[in-house]
Amino acid sequence: MTEMQLGGAQGAVCQADRRFVDRGREARKAESHKEKKGDDMAQALDLPKLIDEVRNALAGTAKNAVQRLWGEAGPPWGTSFAELEDLAVQIGRILGQQLLAQAVPAQAQATPPATAFLCPTCGRVTASAEQPEPRALDTDTGPVAWREPAASCGSCRKAFFPSE
Numbered sequence: 034m035t036e037m038q039l040g041g042a043q044g045a046v047c048q049a050d051r052r053f054v055d056r057g058r059e060a061r062k063a064e065s066h067k068e069k070k071g072d073d074m075a076q077a078l079d080l081p082k083l084i085d086e087v088r089n090a091l092a093g094t095a096k097n098a099v100q101r102l103w104g105e106a107g108p109p110w111g112t113s114f115a116e117l118e119d120l121a122v123q124i125g126r127i128l129g130q131q132l133l134a135q136a137v138p139a140q141a142q143a144t145p146p147a148t149a150f151l152c153p154t155c156g157r158v159t160a161s162a163e164q165p166e167p168r169a170l171d172t173d174t175g176p177v178a179w180r181e182p183a184a185s186c187g188s189c190r191k192a193f194f195p196s197e
């Protein structure tokens with residue numbers, strides 16, 4: 034293979050790569066358009082910032098739990114690390130479950146923006162149901178249940194949750 038041929042082959046690969054990259058960029062652009070359209074209903078959470086905001090309070094909660102369980106002396110001598118770890122993990126899950134159980138129903142009380150009531154299938158304006166519907170999800174921290182107003186599209190004969 035001559036250098037010219039090699040260069041040509043590399044050029045072809047480069048072009049193919051560029052096409053691939055461009056397609057990825059297009060996909061991201063489409064994705065960001067979607068985000069823009071839903072700007073008023075969906076905002077990405079800044080997880081590290083939010084966690085920093087409660088880190089000290091959580092340390093206090095953990096201290097409180099240790100005090101409650103064993104007092105100043107801490108766990109009795111000979112308590113295995115593995116058992117303490119199991120306890121810590123289970124308590125962490127309960128905290129997460131409580132956080133979802135309290136945050137999700139609170140959010141469901143918020144008034145969704147008008148765009149949230151557009152039918153996801155046909156885009157028509159829909160009506161919100163009078164009575165909130167029961168919802169339940171299995172999460173990493175366990176099941177969470179709450180009630181939330183649903184909307185239904187008369188044309189598509191489909192019900193949906195504006196929060197989705």
Ligand SMILES: [Zn+2]
Nearest residue numbers: 152155186189
């Ligand atoms: Zn519809």
